Amino acid sequence: xxGLGGVFFKTTEHHxxxxxxxxxxxxxxxxxxxxxxxLALVQPAVEDRLYVGINCEERGGGGRALALLDELGRVxxxxxxEGFIRTAIRYSGDDEALVDAVDALxxxxxxxxxxxxxxxxxxxxxxxxxxxxxxITNYDGPLAMGLTRFATESTIDFTHGQPxxxxxxxxxxxxxxxxxxxxxxxxxxxxxxGYTFTTGNDSEVIAVAIVDEMGKGASFHEALERSVTxxxxxxxxxxVTKDEVGVVKDPYAAKPLVVGExxxxxxxxxDCWALRxxxxxxxxxWEPGAGEVVTWRIPLH
Numbered sequence: 686x687x688g689l690g691g692v693f694f695k696t697t698e699h700h701x702x703x704x705x706x707x708x709x710x711x712x713x714x715x716x717x718x719x720x721x722x723x724l725a726l727v728q729p730a731v732e733d734r735l736y737v738g739i740n741c742e743e744r745g746g747g748g749r750a751l752a753l754l755d756e757l758g759r760v761x762x763x764x765x766x767e768g769f770i771r772t773a774i775r776y777s778g779d780d781e782a783l784v785d786a787v788d789a790l791x792x793x794x795x796x797x798x799x800x801x802x803x804x805x806x807x808x809x810x811x812x813x814x815x816x817x818x819x820x821i822t823n824y825d826g827p828l829a830m831g832l833t834r835f836a837t838e839s840t841i842d843f844t845h846g847q848p849x850x851x852x853x854x855x856x857x858x859x860x861x862x863x864x865x866x867x868x869x870x871x872x873x874x875x876x877x878x879g880y881t882f883t884t885g886n887d888s889e890v891i892a893v894a895i896v897d898e899m900g901k902g903a904s905f906h907e908a909l910e911r912s913v914t915x916x917x918x919x920x921x922x923x924x925v926t927k928d929e930v931g932v933v934k935d936p937y938a939a940k941p942l943v944v945g946e947x948x949x950x951x952x953x954x955x956d957c958w959a960l961r962x963x964x965x966x967x968x969x970x971w972e973p974g975a976g977e978v979v980t981w982r983i984p985l986h
Contacts, residue, residue: 687862688714689923689942690954691724691830692964693930693983700949704824706963710952711812711831713959717862718833721846722815723807725858725925727828727983733777734761736804739770740844743793750787750794757783766818768843769797771806780853795844795883800856802927807846827983828930830923830953832860839886848925851892852883856927859895861888862955863920863940871915891922905929906980913976923953931980938975945970951981 690710692703704726711722728736735758739750747765751772754760758776776783784796798805806821808814811833815821821829832847839845848858865871868887875893876882882889894915898908909924909931921940924931932942932953945952945960945968954960957970973979 686717686835688717688833688955689860689862689921690714690959690963691828691923692950692952693828693830693981694950695984696949698949699825701965702822702825703827703829704821706952707829707831708812708816708822710954710959710963711833713962714954714956715811715833717955718835719811720836720841721807721809721834721843722812722831723805723834723846723848723860724815724821724829724831725848725860726804726806726824727802727826727925727927728804729826730801733775734801735774735776736798736800737772737774737783738797738805739772739787740795740797741768741770741793742842742844743791746793749790753786753790757786764819766808768809769807771804771819780855784853796852797844797883798848798850798858799853800927803856803858803925805848805850805858807843807848809841809843809846828925830860830925830930832862837864839884845884845886847888849884849886849889849892851889851896852881854892854896857892857896857924859888859892859922859924861891861920861922863922863935864918865890865916865920866918867916888922891916891924895924905931906978909933909978909980913978928983929980930983931978932973933978934973934975936976938973941972943970943972944979
Protein backbone atom coordinates (compact mmCIF):
# COMPACT_ATOMS: atom_id res chain seq x y z
CA UNK A 686 0.00 0.00 0.00
CA UNK A 687 2.72 2.51 1.07
CA GLY A 688 2.30 6.18 1.90
CA LEU A 689 3.94 9.18 0.24
CA GLY A 690 4.39 12.58 1.82
CA GLY A 691 6.52 15.62 2.42
CA VAL A 692 7.00 19.32 1.85
CA PHE A 693 9.16 21.88 0.12
CA PHE A 694 9.36 25.59 0.81
CA LYS A 695 9.29 28.31 -1.82
CA THR A 696 10.72 30.83 0.63
CA THR A 697 13.61 30.91 3.10
CA GLU A 698 11.23 31.75 5.95
CA HIS A 699 9.65 28.61 7.44
CA HIS A 700 6.86 28.64 10.00
CA UNK A 701 8.10 25.25 11.20
CA UNK A 702 11.21 23.21 10.45
CA UNK A 703 10.97 21.24 7.23
CA UNK A 704 11.91 18.04 9.04
CA UNK A 705 9.20 18.56 11.64
CA UNK A 706 6.54 18.89 8.96
CA UNK A 707 7.78 15.81 7.11
CA UNK A 708 7.80 13.87 10.40
CA UNK A 709 4.16 14.76 11.11
CA UNK A 710 3.03 13.96 7.56
CA UNK A 711 4.77 10.57 7.51
CA UNK A 712 3.59 9.74 11.02
CA UNK A 713 0.05 10.46 9.85
CA UNK A 714 0.31 7.86 7.07
CA UNK A 715 2.28 5.24 9.04
CA UNK A 716 -0.66 2.82 8.83
CA UNK A 717 -0.11 2.66 5.05
CA UNK A 718 3.45 1.37 5.38
CA UNK A 719 4.83 0.11 8.71
CA UNK A 720 7.85 -1.79 7.32
CA UNK A 721 10.28 1.08 6.74
CA UNK A 722 10.38 4.85 6.39
CA UNK A 723 12.72 7.13 4.46
CA LEU A 724 13.28 10.72 3.40
CA ALA A 725 15.06 12.55 0.60
CA LEU A 726 16.52 15.88 1.73
CA VAL A 727 18.01 18.71 -0.31
CA GLN A 728 21.28 19.97 1.15
CA PRO A 729 23.56 22.89 0.17
CA ALA A 730 26.42 22.14 -2.20
CA VAL A 731 29.91 22.42 -0.72
CA GLU A 732 33.05 21.98 -2.79
CA ASP A 733 34.11 18.30 -2.96
CA ARG A 734 31.40 17.25 -0.47
CA LEU A 735 29.30 14.20 -1.27
CA TYR A 736 26.32 12.97 0.70
CA VAL A 737 26.63 9.19 0.64
CA GLY A 738 24.11 6.76 2.10
CA ILE A 739 25.18 3.14 2.62
CA ASN A 740 23.00 0.10 3.19
CA CYS A 741 24.70 -2.20 5.67
CA GLU A 742 22.90 -5.49 6.18
CA GLU A 743 25.70 -6.91 8.37
CA ARG A 744 25.10 -6.31 12.05
CA GLY A 745 27.83 -4.15 13.52
CA GLY A 746 29.44 -3.63 10.13
CA GLY A 747 29.14 0.15 9.99
CA GLY A 748 32.69 0.66 11.19
CA ARG A 749 34.10 -1.12 8.14
CA ALA A 750 32.15 1.09 5.77
CA LEU A 751 33.16 4.28 7.55
CA ALA A 752 36.82 3.26 7.66
CA LEU A 753 36.71 2.64 3.92
CA LEU A 754 35.16 6.06 3.22
CA ASP A 755 37.86 7.69 5.33
CA GLU A 756 40.49 5.96 3.21
CA LEU A 757 38.86 7.08 -0.04
CA GLY A 758 38.29 10.64 1.12
CA ARG A 759 37.60 12.34 4.43
CA VAL A 760 34.47 11.71 6.47
CA UNK A 761 33.12 15.04 7.72
CA UNK A 762 30.16 13.61 9.59
CA UNK A 763 28.55 10.22 9.87
CA UNK A 764 25.72 8.51 11.70
CA UNK A 765 25.71 4.73 11.89
CA UNK A 766 22.04 3.80 12.12
CA GLU A 767 22.84 0.07 12.45
CA GLY A 768 21.62 -0.86 9.00
CA PHE A 769 21.82 2.46 7.21
CA ILE A 770 24.80 4.79 7.40
CA ARG A 771 24.40 8.51 6.72
CA THR A 772 27.59 10.31 5.74
CA ALA A 773 28.94 13.55 4.35
CA ILE A 774 32.44 13.12 2.95
CA ARG A 775 35.03 15.19 1.15
CA TYR A 776 35.82 13.21 -1.98
CA SER A 777 37.31 14.29 -5.31
CA GLY A 778 37.63 10.87 -6.92
CA ASP A 779 35.48 8.95 -9.37
CA ASP A 780 31.97 7.99 -8.26
CA GLU A 781 32.24 4.53 -9.81
CA ALA A 782 35.44 3.83 -7.85
CA LEU A 783 33.66 4.76 -4.61
CA VAL A 784 30.63 2.58 -5.35
CA ASP A 785 32.81 -0.36 -6.43
CA ALA A 786 34.92 -0.06 -3.27
CA VAL A 787 31.82 -0.26 -1.07
CA ASP A 788 30.57 -3.26 -3.07
CA ALA A 789 33.93 -4.95 -2.49
CA LEU A 790 33.23 -5.03 1.24
CA UNK A 791 30.78 -7.84 0.49
CA UNK A 792 27.14 -8.45 -0.49
CA UNK A 793 25.88 -6.87 2.74
CA UNK A 794 27.11 -3.43 1.66
CA UNK A 795 25.72 -1.21 -1.11
CA UNK A 796 25.61 2.49 -1.85
CA UNK A 797 22.01 3.63 -1.47
CA UNK A 798 22.48 7.18 -2.72
CA UNK A 799 25.17 9.61 -3.73
CA UNK A 800 24.86 13.32 -4.38
CA UNK A 801 26.13 16.85 -3.93
CA UNK A 802 22.63 18.00 -2.94
CA UNK A 803 20.32 15.01 -2.40
CA UNK A 804 20.75 13.13 0.86
CA UNK A 805 18.76 10.01 1.72
CA UNK A 806 17.98 8.69 5.19
CA UNK A 807 15.94 5.57 5.89
CA UNK A 808 15.32 2.98 8.56
CA UNK A 809 13.04 0.09 9.43
CA UNK A 810 9.74 0.79 11.14
CA UNK A 811 8.06 4.16 11.44
CA UNK A 812 9.30 7.73 11.20
CA UNK A 813 10.21 7.70 14.89
CA UNK A 814 13.18 5.46 14.02
CA UNK A 815 14.42 8.12 11.61
CA UNK A 816 14.21 10.65 14.40
CA UNK A 817 15.96 8.37 16.89
CA UNK A 818 18.84 7.66 14.52
CA UNK A 819 19.12 10.77 12.35
CA UNK A 820 17.34 13.61 14.19
CA ILE A 821 15.35 14.54 11.10
CA THR A 822 13.27 17.17 12.89
CA ASN A 823 16.41 19.34 13.11
CA TYR A 824 16.50 19.59 9.31
CA ASP A 825 15.29 22.94 7.97
CA GLY A 826 16.42 22.92 4.35
CA PRO A 827 14.17 23.50 1.34
CA LEU A 828 12.74 19.98 0.87
CA ALA A 829 11.94 16.75 2.71
CA MET A 830 9.97 14.12 0.78
CA GLY A 831 9.49 10.58 1.96
CA LEU A 832 7.70 7.25 2.03
CA THR A 833 6.34 4.79 4.56
CA ARG A 834 6.78 1.36 2.95
CA PHE A 835 4.54 -1.66 2.92
CA ALA A 836 6.73 -4.34 1.32
CA THR A 837 4.95 -6.40 -1.33
CA GLU A 838 7.54 -6.86 -4.08
CA SER A 839 10.80 -7.39 -2.19
CA THR A 840 12.50 -8.00 1.15
CA ILE A 841 11.94 -5.96 4.28
CA ASP A 842 15.47 -4.67 4.84
CA PHE A 843 17.48 -1.46 4.56
CA THR A 844 18.58 -2.08 0.98
CA HIS A 845 15.04 -2.30 -0.35
CA GLY A 846 13.72 0.60 1.70
CA GLN A 847 12.93 3.84 -0.08
CA PRO A 848 13.84 6.45 -1.30
CA UNK A 849 15.74 4.72 -4.10
CA UNK A 850 18.26 6.05 -6.60
CA UNK A 851 19.72 4.91 -9.90
CA UNK A 852 23.12 3.40 -9.23
CA UNK A 853 26.04 5.77 -9.93
CA UNK A 854 23.77 8.67 -10.79
CA UNK A 855 23.91 11.66 -8.48
CA UNK A 856 21.12 13.75 -7.08
CA UNK A 857 18.02 11.79 -8.01
CA UNK A 858 15.68 9.99 -5.63
CA UNK A 859 12.28 8.41 -6.13
CA UNK A 860 9.54 7.29 -3.75
CA UNK A 861 6.94 4.95 -5.22
CA UNK A 862 3.57 3.61 -4.11
CA UNK A 863 2.24 0.75 -6.24
CA UNK A 864 3.53 -1.96 -8.57
CA UNK A 865 5.48 -1.83 -11.82
CA UNK A 866 4.15 -4.91 -13.59
CA UNK A 867 6.65 -4.78 -16.50
CA UNK A 868 9.58 -4.44 -14.12
CA UNK A 869 11.36 -7.61 -15.24
CA UNK A 870 11.08 -6.70 -18.91
CA UNK A 871 12.36 -3.18 -18.25
CA UNK A 872 15.18 -4.38 -16.04
CA UNK A 873 16.35 -6.79 -18.75
CA UNK A 874 16.21 -3.96 -21.30
CA UNK A 875 18.15 -1.52 -19.11
CA UNK A 876 20.75 -4.09 -18.07
CA UNK A 877 21.43 -4.81 -21.73
CA UNK A 878 21.85 -1.05 -22.17
CA GLY A 879 24.55 -1.03 -19.49
CA TYR A 880 22.68 -0.09 -16.30
CA THR A 881 23.34 -1.96 -13.06
CA PHE A 882 20.67 -2.49 -10.42
CA THR A 883 21.30 -2.48 -6.67
CA THR A 884 18.05 -4.01 -5.45
CA GLY A 885 15.34 -6.46 -6.45
CA ASN A 886 12.71 -3.78 -5.89
CA ASP A 887 10.44 -3.01 -8.84
CA SER A 888 10.55 0.68 -7.85
CA GLU A 889 14.24 0.99 -8.73
CA VAL A 890 13.43 0.80 -12.44
CA ILE A 891 11.62 4.15 -12.16
CA ALA A 892 14.83 5.95 -11.23
CA VAL A 893 16.71 4.19 -14.03
CA ALA A 894 14.02 5.08 -16.58
CA ILE A 895 14.19 8.76 -15.57
CA VAL A 896 17.99 8.82 -15.82
CA ASP A 897 17.84 7.08 -19.18
CA GLU A 898 15.33 9.55 -20.62
CA MET A 899 17.24 12.56 -19.32
CA GLY A 900 20.40 11.06 -20.79
CA LYS A 901 18.65 11.17 -24.16
CA GLY A 902 18.06 14.89 -23.74
CA ALA A 903 14.67 15.00 -22.02
CA SER A 904 14.04 17.60 -19.37
CA PHE A 905 13.05 16.41 -15.91
CA HIS A 906 9.37 17.11 -16.65
CA GLU A 907 9.57 15.38 -20.05
CA ALA A 908 11.26 12.33 -18.51
CA LEU A 909 8.45 12.00 -15.98
CA GLU A 910 5.84 12.35 -18.71
CA ARG A 911 7.51 9.62 -20.76
CA SER A 912 7.63 7.36 -17.71
CA VAL A 913 3.82 7.21 -17.69
CA THR A 914 3.92 5.24 -20.95
CA UNK A 915 7.18 3.35 -20.24
CA UNK A 916 5.92 1.93 -16.95
CA UNK A 917 3.02 -0.50 -16.72
CA UNK A 918 1.10 -1.02 -13.54
CA UNK A 919 -0.65 0.89 -10.82
CA UNK A 920 1.62 3.59 -9.44
CA UNK A 921 2.03 7.03 -7.98
CA UNK A 922 5.52 8.34 -7.34
CA UNK A 923 7.52 11.37 -6.26
CA UNK A 924 10.85 12.19 -7.93
CA VAL A 925 13.36 14.69 -6.57
CA THR A 926 16.49 16.27 -8.07
CA LYS A 927 18.67 19.03 -6.68
CA ASP A 928 16.40 21.73 -8.10
CA GLU A 929 13.09 20.09 -9.11
CA VAL A 930 10.43 17.88 -7.59
CA GLY A 931 7.61 16.10 -9.38
CA VAL A 932 4.61 13.87 -8.75
CA VAL A 933 3.40 11.31 -11.28
CA LYS A 934 0.20 9.27 -11.51
CA ASP A 935 -0.43 6.30 -13.76
CA PRO A 936 -3.22 6.32 -16.36
CA TYR A 937 -5.63 4.72 -13.86
CA ALA A 938 -4.99 7.11 -10.95
CA ALA A 939 -5.71 4.32 -8.48
CA LYS A 940 -3.05 5.29 -5.92
CA PRO A 941 -3.94 8.36 -3.86
CA LEU A 942 -1.87 11.53 -3.61
CA VAL A 943 -3.12 15.00 -2.72
CA VAL A 944 -1.35 18.34 -3.09
CA GLY A 945 -1.66 21.50 -1.03
CA GLU A 946 0.03 24.67 -2.27
CA UNK A 947 0.36 28.19 -0.89
CA UNK A 948 2.64 31.13 -1.62
CA UNK A 949 5.08 29.67 0.91
CA UNK A 950 5.12 25.93 0.32
CA UNK A 951 3.96 22.82 -1.48
CA UNK A 952 2.98 19.77 0.55
CA UNK A 953 1.96 16.33 -0.70
CA UNK A 954 0.57 13.26 1.01
CA UNK A 955 -1.35 10.07 0.43
CA ASP A 956 -3.82 11.41 3.00
CA CYS A 957 -5.27 14.93 3.11
CA TRP A 958 -5.60 14.92 6.92
CA ALA A 959 -1.94 13.97 7.37
CA LEU A 960 -0.99 16.81 5.01
CA ARG A 961 -3.06 19.39 6.89
CA UNK A 962 -1.82 18.16 10.26
CA UNK A 963 1.76 18.25 9.01
CA UNK A 964 1.74 21.89 7.91
CA UNK A 965 -0.71 22.88 10.68
CA UNK A 966 -3.04 24.66 8.28
CA UNK A 967 -6.56 23.97 7.06
CA UNK A 968 -5.28 24.15 3.49
CA UNK A 969 -7.30 23.39 0.37
CA UNK A 970 -6.00 20.25 -1.36
CA TRP A 971 -6.40 18.82 -4.85
CA GLU A 972 -5.51 15.51 -6.46
CA PRO A 973 -3.62 15.11 -9.76
CA GLY A 974 -5.61 13.24 -12.38
CA ALA A 975 -5.00 10.06 -14.35
CA GLY A 976 -1.64 10.09 -16.11
CA GLU A 977 -0.90 13.59 -14.81
CA VAL A 978 2.60 14.90 -14.14
CA VAL A 979 3.17 17.99 -12.01
CA THR A 980 6.62 19.47 -11.40
CA TRP A 981 7.92 22.45 -9.43
CA ARG A 982 11.26 24.21 -9.26
CA ILE A 983 12.95 24.17 -5.87
CA PRO A 984 14.24 27.70 -5.17
CA LEU A 985 17.92 27.97 -4.35
CA HIS A 986 18.48 28.48 -0.64
